[in-house]
Amino acid sequence: MTGLDRPGPFNAYGVTFVVASVPTMPGLNTQGQLFLRAELAPNGYFPPHIHPRASELTYVMEGAVEVGFVTSFPDYKYYSKVLNKGDAFIFPVGLVHTVQNVARGKSVTTSSLNSQNPGFIFLPDSLYAAKPPINSSYLARASKLDENTVKYLQTKMWFG
Structure with a gap:
């Protein structure tokens, strides 16, 4: 190559x-x-x-x-x-x-x-860019974040 x-x-x-x-x-x-x-x-x-x-x-x-x-x-x-x-x-x-x-x-x-x-599993992508999205209420509880923060993160461009 x-x-x-x-x-x-x-x-x-x-x-x-x-x-x-x-x-x-x-x-x-x-x-x-x-x-x-x-x-x-x-x-x-x-x-x-x-x-x-x-x-x-x-x-x-x-x-x-x-x-x-x-x-x-x-x-x-x-x-x-x-x-x-x-x-x-x-x-x-x-x-x-x-x-x-x-x-x-x-x-x-x-x-x-x-x-x-x-x-290759990029953690931010697998959590916030999954298609269809992972339930934001669940992700908020699992990551101890505010649900609005999770919803915001789900709108971002990630690695993949």
Whole structure:
């Protein structure tokens, strides 16, 4: 595959990425791999998300990113670390994790996921952009927010 060094425009989160996966690189079929190269603008970030079928190894090629993951119930402990150029971090399968640029300029990362279909579940999207919408009264109670706040969040543009 060529073009991994040429991502498109930045999205609303200040991220642009290129993915090597079965649709873009058919030779990956049955190999249990997906590769992603991401550029994060200053203050760019990936929203909290989960890969239900893969762990993710992220390597910093340029800049610095803060990464972290949250353990499962009942502890919900957050482990985080600032990674600089040349550093790597592993996100265990199925755990909520975060990535944000903390460099003054852009940061560039690569990630390898050990599944050709790892799943990408962005938490804000899954809660507030679901189609049809999740009941706003339920979401308000579940997230301890005012129902008008939830209704407002349901009108926003999210990652997907």
